[in-house]
Amino acid sequence: METVAIIKSFNQANDIKELVDAFIxxxxxxxxxxxxxxxxxxxxxxxxxxxxVFLAVNKNIHxxxxxxxxxxxxxIDKLNINGIIYYDASIxxxxxxxxxxxxxxxxxxxxxxxxxxxxxxxxxxxKYSYLSSEITKEEINDIKENSKAKLFLNVFGYIxxxxxxxxxxxxxxxxxxxxxxxxxxxxxxxxxxxxxxxxEHGTTVYSDYILNxxxxxxxxxxxxxxxxxxxxxxEFKEVLxxxxxxxxxxxxxxxxxxxxxxxxYRVKKK
Amino acid sequence: MxxxxxxxxxxxxxxxxxxxxxxxxxxYIGGTFNLRANADNFTVSEIQKGVDFAHSLSKKVYVTVNxxxxxxxxxxxxxxxxxxxxxxxxxxxxxxxAIIKLAxxxxxLVIHLSTQASTLNKEAAAFWKSExxxxxxxxxxxxxxxxxxxxxxxxxxxxxxxxxxMCASYSGRCVLSNFLTSRxxxxxxxxxxxxxxxxxxxxDKDLKGEKPxxxxxxxxxxxxxxxxxxxxxxxxxxxxxxxRSAYYIATITSVYRKVIDEFWNNPEDYEYNLKxxxxxxxxxxxxxxxxxxxxxxxxxxxxxxxxxxxxNQDFLGTVIGYSDNLMKVEQRNYxxxxxxxxxxxxxDEFDMTIEKVYDEDxxxxxxxxxxxxxxxxxxxxxxxxxxxxxxxxxxxxx
Numbered sequence: 001m002e003t004v005a006i007i008k009s010f011n012q013a014n015d016i017k018e019l020v021d022a023f024i025x026x027x028x029x030x031x032x033x034x035x036x037x038x039x040x041x042x043x044x045x046x047x048x049x050x051x052x053v054f055l056a057v058n059k060n061i062h063x064x065x066x067x068x069x070x071x072x073x074x075x076i077d078k079l080n081i082n083g084i085i086y087y088d089a090s091i092x093x094x095x096x097x098x099x100x101x102x103x104x105x106x107x108x109x110x111x112x113x114x115x116x117x118x119x120x121x122x123x124x125x126x127k128y129s130y131l132s133s134e135i136t137k138e139e140i141n142d143i144k145e146n147s148k149a150k151l152f153l154n155v156f157g158y159i160x161x162x163x164x165x166x167x168x169x170x171x172x173x174x175x176x177x178x179x180x181x182x183x184x185x186x187x188x189x190x191x192x193x194x195x196x197x198x199x200e201h202g203t204t205v206y207s208d209y210i211l212n213x214x215x216x217x218x219x220x221x222x223x224x225x226x227x228x229x230x231x232x233x234x235e236f237k238e239v240l241x242x243x244x245x246x247x248x249x250x251x252x253x254x255x256x257x258x259x260x261x262x263x264x265y266r267v268k269k270k
Numbered sequence: 271m272x273x274x275x276x277x278x279x280x281x282x283x284x285x286x287x288x289x290x291x292x293x294x295x296x297x298y299i300g301g302t303f304n305l306r307a308n309a310d311n312f313t314v315s316e317i318q319k320g321v322d323f324a325h326s327l328s329k330k331v332y333v334t335v336n337x338x339x340x341x342x343x344x345x346x347x348x349x350x351x352x353x354x355x356x357x358x359x360x361x362x363x364x365x366x367x368a369i370i371k372l373a374x375x376x377x378x379l380v381i382h383l384s385t386q387a388s389t390l391n392k393e394a395a396a397f398w399k400s401e402x403x404x405x406x407x408x409x410x411x412x413x414x415x416x417x418x419x420x421x422x423x424x425x426x427x428x429x430x431x432x433x434x435x436m437c438a439s440y441s442g443r444c445v446l447s448n449f450l451t452s453r454x455x456x457x458x459x460x461x462x463x464x465x466x467x468x469x470x471x472x473x474d475k476d477l478k479g480e481k482p483x484x485x486x487x488x489x490x491x492x493x494x495x496x497x498x499x500x501x502x503x504x505x506x507x508x509x510x511x512x513x514r515s516a517y518y519i520a521t522i523t524s525v526y527r528k529v530i531d532e533f534w535n536n537p538e539d540y541e542y543n544l545k546x547x548x549x550x551x552x553x554x555x556x557x558x559x560x561x562x563x564x565x566x567x568x569x570x571x572x573x574x575x576x577x578x579x580x581x582n583q584d585f586l587g588t589v590i591g592y593s594d595n596l597m598k599v600e601q602r603n604y605x606x607x608x609x610x611x612x613x614x615x616x617x618d619e620f621d622m623t624i625e626k627v628y629d630e631d632x633x634x635x636x637x638x639x640x641x642x643x644x645x646x647x648x649x650x651x652x653x654x655x656x657x658x659x660x661x662x663x664x665x666x667x668x
Contacts, residue, residue, distance in 0.1 A: 088391070089389070097393075142341045161444070162445070168485055175569040263459065
C-alpha cells in the first residue's frame with residue numbers, strides 16, 4: 001500500500017514529500033476535475049522530489065484535440081513518469097500506435113465498478129485501474145480478490161460527481177447578467193453545499209462532503225489517494241501525517257461515502 | 271451513399287409497433303441490464319415478439335445492455351446475452367467493454383457501442399472498431415466536423431442522436447443521482463437531478479438571477495440538418511426517449527421520416543419545411559436546438575424556467591376501433607363538437623371538423639372532458655387502430 005496525493009502546487013508537494021509515496025499531477029489542457037494543472041516542464045521539476053509521479057490526462061478527448069494529444073503523449077513518454085491516468089479510450093490506442101512505454105491507469109471515474117472490466121483493460125495492457133467511489137467495501141474487496149491490475153482508491157477528499165463540457169456557471173451568470181468575483185462557488189439544496197467549478201474545459205460538481213475512510217483497513221489496496229482540493233495545505237498535511245503515523249484522530253469526520261450504502265438498481269417489475 | 275436508418279425508442283411493445291408503423295427503420299428497447307430501470311422494460315418473450323413483428327416488416331430491433339456493471343452482474347450477464355441471441359435481435363447496445371468481450375465469446379450478437387462510452391474522436395472510434403464493435407453511437411458533444419472526420423477516418427457505422435432530451439453532463443460522467451437520491455445513474459436509476467433547481471453561491475453570497483440555477487438544457491433537434499447528416503454518411507439517426515408516450519413517438523418519428531424521404535427522393539429540389547419544426551415543438555413542448563452539432567452550448571442553450579413547463583393539450587385521443595363511419599376513440603385531452611382536428615396514421619393525415627360525438631351508450635354529446643373517456647366520432651374516412659387525433663396546427667396559437 002502506497003500513499004498518493006493530489007496536490008495544488010510544487011511548494012505543497014515539497015512540503016509533504018516525506019509523508020507520501022507518489023503524486024498525481026493533472027496535466028495542463030488535458031485534465032479535468034482538479035484544482036490545478038501543470039505544464040510538462042513543471043511536471044519534470046516534480047521528479048526532483050524523488051517520488052512516483054502519475055499524470056492525469058483524464059478529460060474526454062475531443063476529435064480536434066487528437067493531433068496535439070499525440071504530440072503531448074510523446075513528450076510525456078520522455079519524462080519517465082510512473083503512469084498516465086486516462087478516461088478516453090483513444091489513449092489506449094495511441095499508446096500502442098506510438099509505442100509508448102509509460103503505463104496506463106484506467107480511470108473512467110464512475111465506471112470502474114467491477115473486476116471483469118478491470119481485467120478487460122488489463123488484457124489490453126492497462127496494468128492499473130482507479131476505482132470508482134460509488135461502490136461498496138464488499139465490492140472493492142471482491143475486485144481486489146479477482147482482478148489482476150494494481151488498484152487506486154480515493155480515501156480522502158471531495159469526490160467529483162458531475163462533469164460537463166458546458167460552462168454551466170458562466171452561462172447562468174451571463175444569462176442573468178450577474179457580477180461575480182472569481183471566488184469559490186457552490187450550489188446549494190436542502191442544507192447541502194456542493195462545490196462547483198467552471199473552468200476552460202467545462203463544469204465539475206463535487207460531493208457536499210469530504211470522503212474520509214481512513215478508519216477502514218485498505219492496506220491491501222495498492223494506492224490510496226488523498227485529494228487536497230479545497231482543503232487548507234496545513235490541514236491536508238496533518239491528515240497525511242496522522243495517517244502515516246497511524247494516529248487515528250482526524251480534524252475531519254469520518255465519512256464512508258458509498259462503502260456501506262449500495263445504490264439502487266432496480267428494473268421495474270411488471 | 272446509403273440511405274440512413276431512422277431509429278426510434280420504444281418503452282413497450284405497443285410503442286415498438288407504433289414506432290415501426292410510423293416510419294422508423296429500427297427501434298431500440300430495454301431489457302434487463304439497461305439505463306432506464308423504471309421504464310416498462312421488455313421481458314425476453316416480449317423482445318421475441320418485438321423482433322418477430324419488426325422482422326415481418328423487414329425492420330430491426332436493438333436491445334440496450336448499457337449499464338456499467340458491478341461485480342454481481344458479471345455472473346448473470348452471460349445467460350442474458352445468450353437469451354438475447356436466441357431471439358434474433360439485430361444488435362445489442364453496450365457501454366461496458368466487459369460485455370463486448372462476453373458477447374463475443376458466448377454469442378453471435380452484433381455489438382453497437384453506446385453513447386455512454388462518450389466516443390468523441392477518431393482514435394477512440396478506431397479502437398472500438400478493432401474490438402469488434404460494428405457501430406458507434408457517438409457522444410452528443412460531437413460537432414458536425416467531428417462526425418465528418420470520424421466517418422472518413424475510421425469507416426465504421428455511426429449513429430447520431432438527432433432529437434430529444436440531453437444529458438447536461440458528458441454521458442456516464444454524472445452520478446448526481448447516486449449522491450442525492452441513492453439511485454445509480456449508470457445502472458438505470460437516473461433521477462434527473464440535472465432538472466432540479468439549486469441556489470448558486472459565491473462564498474456565502476447568493477448569485478441569484480430571476481430564475482434559479484439549474485443544469486437543465488434545451489432539447490436537441492437536428493431536423494434542419496438532415497441533408498448535412500445524410501451527406502456526412504451518418505448511418506443511423508437516433509431519436510431519444512424510451513420513456514416517451516406513443517403520441518410523442520408517432521409524431522417525432524413520422525416527421526423525421528418525412529424529412530429524410532423528402533430530401534433523399536429529391537435532393538436537388540429539397541426545401542426545409544418550417545411546418546415540421548412547429549409540429550416537433552408542439553409535441554415535445556420544449557425548446558430544441560442543434561446543441562454541439564453546430565457548436566452551440568452557451569447561455570442560450572440553457573433552460574431557466576424555474577421548472578415551470580406549460581403543458582399543452584394537443585393530443586386529443588387514440589383511435590381504438592372503426593365501423594359504420596364512426597371512430598371509436600379513447601380521450602386524452604378535452605375536445606368538443608365543432609373543433610377542427612387532425613387525424614393521423616402511419617401514412618396518412620387529414621383535418622376534419624368534429625360534427626357529431628356520441629358517448630358509449632350512443633347518446634349524442636357536445637363535450638368530451640374526461641381522461642380515457644370512450645366516445646364515437648363521426649368520420650367518413652376509414653381509419654385503423656393505430657391512428658391518433660390531435661388539435662389541428664392551424665387552430666393553435668403559435
